[in-house]
Each structure stands twice: as C-alpha cells, then as structure tokens.
Amino acid sequence: MSVSKIVNYALYLYVLLYAFIYFIYALYINAVHASTSLMSISAMFLPFILLLFFQWISWKYTNKHNKRKIKIRFIGISSLGFALLVFCVVLLGVNESRFTTERWLNDVEGRVYLVDDLINEHELIGKTKVEVITLLGSPTATEYFKEKDNVVYYLGAERGIIRIDSEWLVIWFDGSDKAMKYELRTD
Structure with missing residues (x-):
C-alpha cells in the first residue's frame, strides 16, 4: 500500500473522528450549559486546526495529477468542518448568561x-x-x-x-x- 493511500485513509478516519468530536461537544455544551471562555473556544478550534493539518499532509503526499481532486476535497471537508465549528461556537454564545x-x-x-x-x-x-x-x-x-x-x-x-x-x-x-x-x- 502506498504512502498516499495510507495518508488518505488516515484523513478519512480523522474526518469521522472530527464529526464525532463535535457531536460530543454539542451534547456537552447543552448538558452543562457551557458558555464562551478562552478554554472553551480553544477546545473548539483545536480539532479544526488538526483537520487542516491532516489535509495539508494528504496534499503533500498526493501525485501531481490528482491535485485538482484533492483541492476540491480540501474545500468540501474544510467547509463541513468549519460549519461544525461555527455551530458549536454559536451554541456557546447562546448559553452566555448575563444577569439582569x-x-x-x-x-x-x-x-x-x-x-x-x-x-x-x-x-x-x-x-x-x-x-x-x-x-x-x-x-x-x-x-x-x-x-x-x-x-x-x-x-x-x-x-x-x-x-x-x-x-x-x-x-x-x-x-x-x-x-x-x-x-x-x-x-
């Protein structure tokens, strides 16, 4: 098995893990009524940064004639990943509890x-x-x-x-x- 196939499988596995992580984040935010803080925002961004990193690694190990396909995949995965990130950050903002x-x-x-x-x-x-x-x-x-x-x-x-x-x-x-x-x- 070539290195590019192994890297691609690792990327797809991380995409599944990424979706699961944000599903757990959403459940946790609702269960404990978490709100925005430096720690919660950092926890939201770390998986997204790793997603971009894994995609960059995948791009590095791809043949030159597959670059267009990889670019389209990068845009699709990044868009979906960013949408999950924004969803969880919005959930944190909704939970913001100011006293009146x-x-x-x-x-x-x-x-x-x-x-x-x-x-x-x-x-x-x-x-x-x-x-x-x-x-x-x-x-x-x-x-x-x-x-x-x-x-x-x-x-x-x-x-x-x-x-x-x-x-x-x-x-x-x-x-x-x-x-x-x-x-x-x-x-």
Missing part, C-alpha cells in the same frame, strides 16, 4: 446559570436587605438553610451532567441589615 433582574425573576430554574455573573458584576457584600430584595426579588419560601439573619434564593438544579441536587444562594446580614457574606450551597 428581569431574567432572574422570570427564569427561576435558570438562575443557576445567572448567579456567577451576578456575583462577578454586583457586589452583594455591603448591600442592605432592601437593596438585595430590590435586585433579586423576594427570597424563596423554604426552610433549606434558613436562619434568622439570612435570605435564601433557589437557583435551580445543580450544574453538571448529573443533576440530582438543587443549588441555592444564601446571603447573611449583620445587625444593621447589611449583607456580610454569601454562599452557594447544594442540598
């Missing part, structure tokens, strides 16, 4: 995806109880984690692939009704 009071109030089960942005963008420590309730609405009526000096907000099912427990935001207040600490808890 309106979204917090209207999507009780989706709060689990908003809470990180809430914590990063809004300084809860030092806010009065009235300010917290204005920002987050009425606390959840529950006995979970409830103490006399705190408020508890239900966030939804815990993040991750296996979603057994629920996540909660617990905020404690000092004697002057100012938030002194908060925790994310799982029941």
Whole structure:
C-alpha cells in the first residue's frame, strides 16, 4: 500500500473522528450549559486546526495529477468542518448568561446559570436587605438553610451532567441589615 493511500485513509478516519468530536461537544455544551471562555473556544478550534493539518499532509503526499481532486476535497471537508465549528461556537454564545433582574425573576430554574455573573458584576457584600430584595426579588419560601439573619434564593438544579441536587444562594446580614457574606450551597 502506498504512502498516499495510507495518508488518505488516515484523513478519512480523522474526518469521522472530527464529526464525532463535535457531536460530543454539542451534547456537552447543552448538558452543562457551557458558555464562551478562552478554554472553551480553544477546545473548539483545536480539532479544526488538526483537520487542516491532516489535509495539508494528504496534499503533500498526493501525485501531481490528482491535485485538482484533492483541492476540491480540501474545500468540501474544510467547509463541513468549519460549519461544525461555527455551530458549536454559536451554541456557546447562546448559553452566555448575563444577569439582569428581569431574567432572574422570570427564569427561576435558570438562575443557576445567572448567579456567577451576578456575583462577578454586583457586589452583594455591603448591600442592605432592601437593596438585595430590590435586585433579586423576594427570597424563596423554604426552610433549606434558613436562619434568622439570612435570605435564601433557589437557583435551580445543580450544574453538571448529573443533576440530582438543587443549588441555592444564601446571603447573611449583620445587625444593621447589611449583607456580610454569601454562599452557594447544594442540598
């Protein structure tokens, strides 16, 4: 068997693996509600770069009279590969969860995806109880984690692939009704 046939078979095998990788990426993005980050974007681009590399190797080991056929194959495989890459990047963008009071109030089960942005963008420590309730609405009526000096907000099912427990935001207040600490808890 010639080197060019071996390289072509390796390329076709990688194309199948590539499609499978992006299928798994799409499932994972939906299961854990992943959003854009440097790591997620890097993970999306690495298989595509390898796809281009394998095609370049295939082109190097092809006879001169087959170059036109290889060029058409390169365009087809690259287009399909790029479409899968764009699809997964769009899925990441759709999962982008920016906190707004309106979204917090209207999507009780989706709060689990908003809470990180809430914590990063809004300084809860030092806010009065009235300010917290204005920002987050009425606390959840529950006995979970409830103490006399705190408020508890239900966030939804815990993040991750296996979603057994629920996540909660617990905020404690000092004697002057100012938030002194908060925790994310799982029941």
